[in-house]
Amino acid sequence: MIDKFRAKFVEESLDNVHDLEEAMLLLEKDPTDKEIIERIFRAMHSLKGGGAMFGFNDLSSFTHHLETIYDWVRNGKLKVTEDIITETFNAIDQIKYLLEVGDVSDESEKRELAQLTQRIQSFVDISKEDNEAKKGAKSKEEDSLESLSSEDSKTYLIHFKPHVNILLNGTNPLYLLDDLHALGNAIVLYHDENVPELNELNPENCFVSWDIVLNTTEGINEIQDVFIFVEDECDLNITEIFNGDILRHSEFIKIVEKCELGQEKLTAELLKGIFWGEEENKTASDKKRVLLKEHKISSIRVASTKIDELVNLVSELVTIQAQLHLYAETNREPKMLDLSENIEKLTRQLRDNAFEISLIPLQNDLMRFQRLVRDLSKELNKEIDFIIEGGDIELDKNIIEHLTDPLLHMIRNCVDHGIEMPEERIKKGKNPKGNVIFKAYYEGSNVIIKIIDDGMGMDPQVILSKAIKKGLVEEGHDLSKKEILDLVFQSGFTTKEEVSDLSGRGVGMDVVNRKIGEIRGEVSIDSELNKGTTVTLVLPLTLSIIDGLLVSVADGQYVIPISAIEKIIPIQPNDRETIFNGIIKLGEEHFPVIDLHNIFNELQSPEKQHIILVKFEDRRFGLIVDKVIGEYQTVVKPLGRMIKDQEVISGASIMGDGTISMVIDTNRLIHSYGNQKIHK
Amino acid sequence: MEGDFKTLISFGLQGQTFAFDSLMVRNILPYEGQLTKVPNARNFILGVINLHGNILPVIDMRKIMDIDQQEITKDTSIIIVSPEDKIESQFGILVDMVKEVFEVKTERITPPIFQNKMGLIESFQGDVQENGVMIHLIDLLHLVSQIESKK
Numbered sequence: 001m002i003d004k005f006r007a008k009f010v011e012e013s014l015d016n017v018h019d020l021e022e023a024m025l026l027l028e029k030d031p032t033d034k035e036i037i038e039r040i041f042r043a044m045h046s047l048k049g050g051g052a053m054f055g056f057n058d059l060s061s062f063t064h065h066l067e068t069i070y071d072w073v074r075n076g077k078l079k080v081t082e083d084i085i086t087e088t089f090n091a092i093d094q095i096k097y098l099l100e101v102g103d104v105s106d107e108s109e110k111r112e113l114a115q116l117t118q119r120i121q122s123f124v125d126i127s128k129e130d131n132e133a134k135k136g137a138k139s140k141e142e143d144s145l146e147s148l149s150s151e152d153s154k155t156y157l158i159h160f161k162p163h164v165n166i167l168l169n170g171t172n173p174l175y176l177l178d179d180l181h182a183l184g185n186a187i188v189l190y191h192d193e194n195v196p197e198l199n200e201l202n203p204e205n206c207f208v209s210w211d212i213v214l215n216t217t218e219g220i221n222e223i224q225d226v227f228i229f230v231e232d233e234c235d236l237n238i239t240e241i242f243n244g245d246i247l248r249h250s251e252f253i254k255i256v257e258k259c260e261l262g263q264e265k266l267t268a269e270l271l272k273g274i275f276w277g278e279e280e281n282k283t284a285s286d287k288k289r290v291l292l293k294e295h296k297i298s299s300i301r302v303a304s305t306k307i308d309e310l311v312n313l314v315s316e317l318v319t320i321q322a323q324l325h326l327y328a329e330t331n332r333e334p335k336m337l338d339l340s341e342n343i344e345k346l347t348r349q350l351r352d353n354a355f356e357i358s359l360i361p362l363q364n365d366l367m368r369f370q371r372l373v374r375d376l377s378k379e380l381n382k383e384i385d386f387i388i389e390g391g392d393i394e395l396d397k398n399i400i401e402h403l404t405d406p407l408l409h410m411i412r413n414c415v416d417h418g419i420e421m422p423e424e425r426i427k428k429g430k431n432p433k434g435n436v437i438f439k440a441y442y443e444g445s446n447v448i449i450k451i452i453d454d455g456m457g458m459d460p461q462v463i464l465s466k467a468i469k470k471g472l473v474e475e476g477h478d479l480s481k482k483e484i485l486d487l488v489f490q491s492g493f494t495t496k497e498e499v500s501d502l503s504g505r506g507v508g509m510d511v512v513n514r515k516i517g518e519i520r521g522e523v524s525i526d527s528e529l530n531k532g533t534t535v536t537l538v539l540p541l542t543l544s545i546i547d548g549l550l551v552s553v554a555d556g557q558y559v560i561p562i563s564a565i566e567k568i569i570p571i572q573p574n575d576r577e578t579i580f581n582g583i584i585k586l587g588e589e590h591f592p593v594i595d596l597h598n599i600f601n602e603l604q605s606p607e608k609q610h611i612i613l614v615k616f617e618d619r620r621f622g623l624i625v626d627k628v629i630g631e632y633q634t635v636v637k638p639l640g641r642m643i644k645d646q647e648v649i650s651g652a653s654i655m656g657d658g659t660i661s662m663v664i665d666t667n668r669l670i671h672s673y674g675n676q677k678i679h680k
Numbered sequence: 681m682e683g684d685f686k687t688l689i690s691f692g693l694q695g696q697t698f699a700f701d702s703l704m705v706r707n708i709l710p711y712e713g714q715l716t717k718v719p720n721a722r723n724f725i726l727g728v729i730n731l732h733g734n735i736l737p738v739i740d741m742r743k744i745m746d747i748d749q750q751e752i753t754k755d756t757s758i759i760i761v762s763p764e765d766k767i768e769s770q771f772g773i774l775v776d777m778v779k780e781v782f783e784v785k786t787e788r789i790t791p792p793i794f795q796n797k798m799g800l801i802e803s804f805q806g807d808v809q810e811n812g813v814m815i816h817l818i819d820l821l822h823l824v825s826q827i828e829s830k831k
Contacts, residue, residue, distance in 0.1 A: 316733035556717060600719035639728060642737045642771060642827060643721050652728055652735045660716040660730050
């Protein structure tokens with residue numbers, strides 16, 4: 001966890017450093033520009049603060065001195081001179097280095113750092129003419145010399161010799177090597193001396209073995225995990241060689257060259273026999289240069305519009321590919337079919353990749369929630385634990401954008417209205433400390449998010465009587481508990497003062513419901529009086545691609561999301577006559593139906609029709625359509641804002657032949673056409 | 681000092697000539713019945729089309745301006761406009777025929793002589809005489825805001 005934050009800090013700091021350099025170059029041109037000095041000061045300040053927070057102590061104390069200079073400059077106590085600028089540039093290089101390695105560990109580097117620190121301090125000292133500061137600096141210097149910290153990466157030698165039949169169980173040893181590369185830097189040597197002559201070669205056998213020298217911060221267990229599925233199919237030998245990185249060591253490079261030529265065999269004894277520590281000291285400052293140059297960019301930041309554009313283009317490619325396939329099939333050109341299939345494979349990978357790029361982990365948002373819970377509970381004098389499970393789940397960034405507000409809202413509800421005051425909780429025999437649990441997990445092609453609190457819960461009777469008073473429900477109706485709880489999503493139901501006093505929940509739940517509906521998600525609520533409340537969100541993984549069933553109604557083609565469909569039942573024209581009051585009887589089953597012909601103002605066709613049985617909350621509804629054409633994976637596109645007020649259609653999709661099909665939102669369809677009797 | 685020029689695209693509707701600012705026009709397509717109907721949409725929305733993989737709504741200029749319907753001819757065209765320079769804001773406008781692209785000096789555009797409401801269009805941006813023909817300039821941003829305010 002903390003490693004992740006450190007990595008993020010380094011990344012952001014490098015941005016800061018970059019900004020700093022840019023500002024310094026500007027300052028060089030105009031040393032009196034106040035705005036630039038401010039900018040420099042700010043960048044240094046955030047480097048210092050962040051450094052201290054993430055354990056970059058040398059960086060933090062070093063930047064502190066630097067910051068002092070610019071603080072003086074800012075306040076007019078010091079003038080920017082050529083010397084100051086030059087030293088600042090040196091300091092920036094040092095900062096970059098410190099970001100790379102963390103705290104410096106070896107003596108020569110420490111001395112170098114101390115010298116630089118002193119030079120920087122001298123600028124302040126000269127104008128101060130104060131010897132005490134120098135003394136202070138000296139002692140500080142000594143302090144920093146004492147604070148020893150070592151590089152925490154280790155170098156391992158891995159000997160990996162797969163058994164001849166390893167390929168038979170579907171393992172590709174190359175993937176294992178990829179996994180190793182993912183752990184750290186690795187140098188891989190292969191041994192092909194066992195490979196037989198071509199005419200004797202059985203392509204289903206594996207004759208190759210590998211020696212891998214891996215430098216990683218992970219432990220030996222992590223390395224073993226890579227091979228966990230092939231443990232019995234190979235000879236594996238992992239030895240720790242050195243407590244540090246030897247991959248760039250000149251001695252090591254020599255050995256590798258020899259091994260590649262077959263002059264030497266790479267063994268643990270050979271590597272262990274060499275003393276790796278010494279040279280590192282000698283080449284320390286060289287190494288610094290090298291490191292600065294070889295800074296690898298492990299992640300890049302891209303404007304989100306660029307990613308949107310990429311996803312759009314890929315979606316388009318998917319569509320065009322479908323057209324190509326259709327063309328190849330109808331023209332029965334074998335060569336073309338081959339090509340189209342290959343392109344299809346590639347497009348699918350490309351699509352998956354592009355969509356993966358647009359996924360971001362929930363984690364970033366969760367920090368904000370944690371903070372919210374902390375601040376709010378302090379303010380309200382409540383004691384609350386905010387527990388996060390599954391924060392590493394990734395979602396489409398467009399979904400996360402839509403999700404933040406509703407989630408904030410619901411968590412605030414939990415803290416504000418759900419959890420009771422500590423005294424009250426003790427009276428009820430509960431732990432005075434309340435729990436708000438945030439739980440996220442994958443389920444099929446959905447992501448489920450639950451927000452669970454163990455607070456006071458909601459009283460169905462109170463909600464019901466409130467709803468009756470507000471005229472949302474008629475008196476005397478028999479409603480199930482679920483139906484009652486669902487009332488809080490009704491827009492007329494929730495006006496703050498009135499509801500929060502009574503039920504302690506329901507502030508703007510209709511807004512939450514609508515927002516989640518916009519991203520094709522569903523909200524449901526369950527509550528037990530005095531035990532707590534659970535709000536469940538079911539969200540699609542991505543907004544733009546769905547598996548759909550293509551059906552026709554009169555002349556139009558429509559897509560119904562497969563995830564909603566339970567069953568397809570063919571019906572004869574005379575079956576339709578059994579529909580009474582919106583209920584159809586088929587065999588022994590009764591269920592409500594909605595005729596899409598009526599909804600879309602189309603004429604009935606006399607032919608055979610189909611009922612698509614879809615889930616809606618815990619009930620089932622039938623939709624009457626003409627023909628079922630088939631299953632398609634479709635890219636859902638928005639209809640543009642002119643048709644935004646559409647209730648039933650959530651978007652449109654371009655089919656293989658370039659025509660457009662409307663995508664039906666079954667939830668909203670049933671809400672607006674099939675559900676009046678239930679909610680009113 | 682030379683005056684500024686404005687490039688306009690003119691189109692015919694019910695024997696009259698109207699024009700849009702060409703900077704907001706992205707494309708002109710012949711109408712070939714490629715529209716897909718959107719059920720339950722507002723009456724002036726004819727449907728949607730697929731333009732290079734983007735789905736764009738198409739509105740009927742006759743319905744917008746409250747003019748009686750006329751049969752589709754081979755001249756009937758769809759003008760794709762983008763008032764806000766974003767794909768999301770693009771849409772198509774069905775007109776009787778597209779006439780020409782021409783430049784006029786901005787000073788030649790006069791305020792409309794007669795302010796009259798035509799359907800959703802409250803007023804025209806201006807009038808210009810070109811080759812003896814009166815051309816009425818329509819402000820697309822005004823049109824969009826009229827469409828959006830009408831529910």
